Amino acid sequence: MISSNQTRQLLDIDKILKFYSKHVRSEIGRKYVENIKPLSNIETLREGQALYREFERYIDIKGDFPWDDRIVLVNDFLNEGKSRGILFGEELLPFRYLLGLTVRIKELSFNLAREGYERVAQRAREFADFGEEVVSLSVLDDDGRLYDSASSKLAEIRGNLAAAKRQARAIGQKILSDQSLTSKLQDQVITLRNDRYVVLVKKESAPSFPGVFVDYSSSGNSVYMEPNALVAINNKIAMLREDERQEERRILQKLTEMLLAREKAILRAQDLIGQFDLLWGIYYFLQSHDWILPEIEQKSGFYLTCARHPLLGPQAVPIDVHCGRNFRALVITGPNTGGKTVALKTVGLCVYLAWCGLPIPAKEGSRIGQFSHLEADIGDEQSIEQNLSTFSGHVKRIIEMLEIADEASLFLIDELGAGTDPDEGAALGIAILETFLKHNSLVLATTHHNPIKRYALTTPNVETASVDFDPETLLPKYKLLLGVPGR
Template sequence: MKPLCRFTENALELRKILDIIGRRCRSELGIETLYNLSPARDRTQLESRQALLRDVLRYREIEGDFPWDSRVVPVSILMQEAKASAMMSGEDLVHVRNLIALAMAVRNEIRRVQERFPELEQIGRRLRDFSPELTLLGVLDEEGCLYDHASPELKEIRSRINALKGTTRKTGQALLNDPATSNMLQDRVLSLRNGRFVVLVRAEHVSTYPGIVMDRSSSGNSFYLEPYRLAALNNRLATAQEEEREEVFRILRKMTLKILERETAVAEAESALGALDLLCAEAELVERGGWHLPERSLSPGFRFCGLVHPLLGEKAIPIDVACGDDFNILVVTGPNTGGKTVALKTVGVAVVLCWMGLPIMAREGSVVGEIDSVYVDVGDEQSIEQNLSTFSAHVKNIVSILEEAGPGSLVLLDELGSGTDPQEGASLGIALLEAFREKGVLVLATTHHNPIKTYALTTPGVETASMEFDPVSLKPTFSLLMGIPGKSNALLIAERLGMPTGVIERARANLRGEDVSAEELIGQLQEKRAALEAEARNVTEERVRLAEIRQSFESKISRFEATKEDRLKEADRRAEKIVKEAEQAARELLKSLEKSTTVSAAHQAVNAKRRNLERIRQAAESREEKRIEKRSVKAEGIRLQPGDAVQMVDSPVKGIVESVSGEKATLVAGSFRLEVPLNRLRKTGDAMPRVQPEISVKTIRPAGVPGSIMIRGMTVDEALPEVERYLDQAYRAGYDQVAVIHGRGTGTLRKAVQELLKSLSYVREYRLGEHGEGGYGVTIVTFSR
């Protein structure tokens, strides 16, 4: 894409939008990179930028953040300024050291992960080895001061200075305690003035104290004097300090010259780190949600889903808008303050950001094609200096656009045909759209003129859209409706705001018949669209309600089947308990009757009890036999085939077998689909006719082994046994490749799965899913064969 002109940048308020991204940068390096960023020259460069951002996103998801140092600042300007003097301060050299140290850390990290994130090499190859320079600058502390070991000479000089200071302080302390002069002192303190040790003497004793006046106190009541006995020591100290300054200068100059020899490499490292800082800022926007990288298309045009202007953020109404597939010109109509201009700018901003390689505020599924230039005519550009009216300024700008734009250009025209006579403005607007259409230019234009709306409705390659307006609340909804022209609603708004009825009626009478018809037709279209949308919402709600009812019904059946067997077993247990209790009672009864004299009657009573117990036992055994018989149906159930008519045991539910998997069958019963154990089914009729399958050669896999496993939401301890069991089954089933769906999350589950894969001998390789395979939330596993 061609670089944007200043007028287009200002019209789209691009700098304000870049400020939003810039606030995510961690240093001035990233901010400078952002503001110097231009749209990609061609598709190759754009694809390279997007691929790099995707690798940065993957790296941050798996590895965390890149190494960083908040102290880094741009140093290129410092090095440029140092060329003339060949001298950099210690503080400036520390800035250089911080930057090249970070460059080395990032370089080493990229080398470590390069095989998994190959696009990071775009950053890594711009970072050189700065080991010698880091060693050289290691003699500076954080404040930019040289350590004593910076050179043997500096160490010797500073040792001598410390010794001289000690001697001078000792001599000075003796002077402070000298009885002959101590009463002349204001304070018994040894002070420094201009690098020389002095004492503070009262004003009345200045002429008699043996020393030289160096300074006066702020009060004027005392003076700083250098005692004669300290003068020689102060002179020797000053000489040594001058030697120190010369040695420091020599060392810093030597360092500066060495650093300047690597000026190009340092500048390249600064640029690479700035790019990385910006990429991390972009990644942060994507990670927090709402921002996405659009897909690419080879044809001119775009399709945005849920597009939002970054300056409006979450309070904006997302719009779906497209241009370039079935039509190249989109005419947007609607009421004033309805959002037409905002929609126009939103599209322009999105296209520019996309071609800069930056994410946009839109949903996934957005696509941007080949657009090589963007031209804008938006707002009131009346020029007093050039003596141009609003209309003249617009025409002058559009003439320039008409000369430069061609196939692949995107032109944004706000209020087409405005600023002059409505009829002439509409005619000129239609002629301009025709000229752009013939050149194959992509155009988004807003207008209030009915002739332009009619042109858009009746011309091939031209589409209409409108900003929705609520006639009840008299407020725009800011929703963009593709394929439907909009009404200006001027008379309706005026009437609702209290304009006299007579004035409104005269205005309607003054409208031409075709204009009234067009407005009425547009109103009817919008009313029908609203009715259809309301009906669609009702249908959707009804579908959701029916789905809930179905799910509830299936859940109840499942719960009933799951607990039925348990209930029967519990009943049998109770019956058996009753039998045992009855038997015990019978035995006790027999013992007591044996002692009774009425033996015959007793025997009759016992026999009656026994017959009653036998009936209870037979009933329990009959239930148990039926349950065993039901379980034995499993052998017959295995022979069930798709199309067999079956009925659920102990249930009126009938249906047709759709498929059989292991010990379960999928049963279609009316509009419901149930999964039922084979031992719960019995045949009720002949199998339904099946179409003879074509003869084909394929791998026969055991039923029930799918091509993927879902472990999202599990803990590591829960997931790993399931994954290993599934992979073993999939391998034996003959799969060449399967997917493990673990989700994105924190990456803990993904890392654990990949560690497991490393230990399995039958796994040849694994990788993260591509865009169409589930992305970073899926690991694709390839088996060894």
């Protein structure tokens, strides 16, 4: 099913998707929900529902599914790797967590298939094989630092560096024990300053101390001096540290190149993780919300029982509404603020969410059918950039709908024929309905025009509905009454 971004915005889909986002476990899942679109065909939709049912059964029995709370989106890291040519340890860790999780899920696929979860197993098998990458990334510890075993050369360098540091400390202890220097020292401690082993010397003794000035202390009353006896070993340590940095950089560059070479497979794996996270989120969403996965029908149409608009919260009045079986157009009438537009939006969001494979705010028994397009024209939107009036903006939108209209299209039109002379608007509204009916499209429209109401009452394939109100208080009840024209 195809639906434009304008319709997505008019139906507040992005706001409603946040209901699901609260129940996924990662930013990968949240991003997947944020970017979700209607599926392309009814077979894919049915398969998606069947996949969820299997996953639901698995969680009911097993209680959990492989996961790692440390996973995050890796897109920015991949871009950094391409830009800089290197990712550092803490930037490589997210790949270790992500790919490690994919390996665990993929390894589970055999047992999943054997135990009767073939669809879940098939989705798990879609992960590329990242076994070698996970092994390669195991050279990093949990802080992103390379283990000594990351390469034989790194192990050798670090071994020599550790020996040089021990030698420096031994030389330093001899200096601290030298009676000729003891009176010049501020403290009996060997310390590091600017990555070199130094001692703290009294300021007045610095000119006569056998060594090189490095820095003042924080108080300024003493100075850090590098004793002459430590210069050679400090130089050796500095050279070994540089060798270590170069070897670490070589290893990190190699790991970065390895990941960039598999960028497409990694992003696909991230997308699959998002799908599994959404399955998990739907499972727990349905535990706490009175929503359902609707039945899917081959015929174009819908049948919604106790459908509610979720953004209205607990005060939302459920509506029963259907279209497609006995009639192809439903004209809703009634007073302003009575719930006509809410009814349109409720139908639209239920169809949209269902075609995304998501639960809808309705009761069991609700059905959603085959749709090629879902488009809406709701509210008083104007195309300011094109300098169109409200009426012209609506006409432009209707023309766009007519260009794609077919027997599987669903169109939602608010205030049909409004924005111009009432007689002309009513005539135009009737002409628009007749044109959609010639295409056998499904249309839900609201209107105030009496001629359109009469047309709906007397025309085959068109049904009327109204929003109920209290005749004594004249306050709306927000209930939708099918087959009853509004006053």
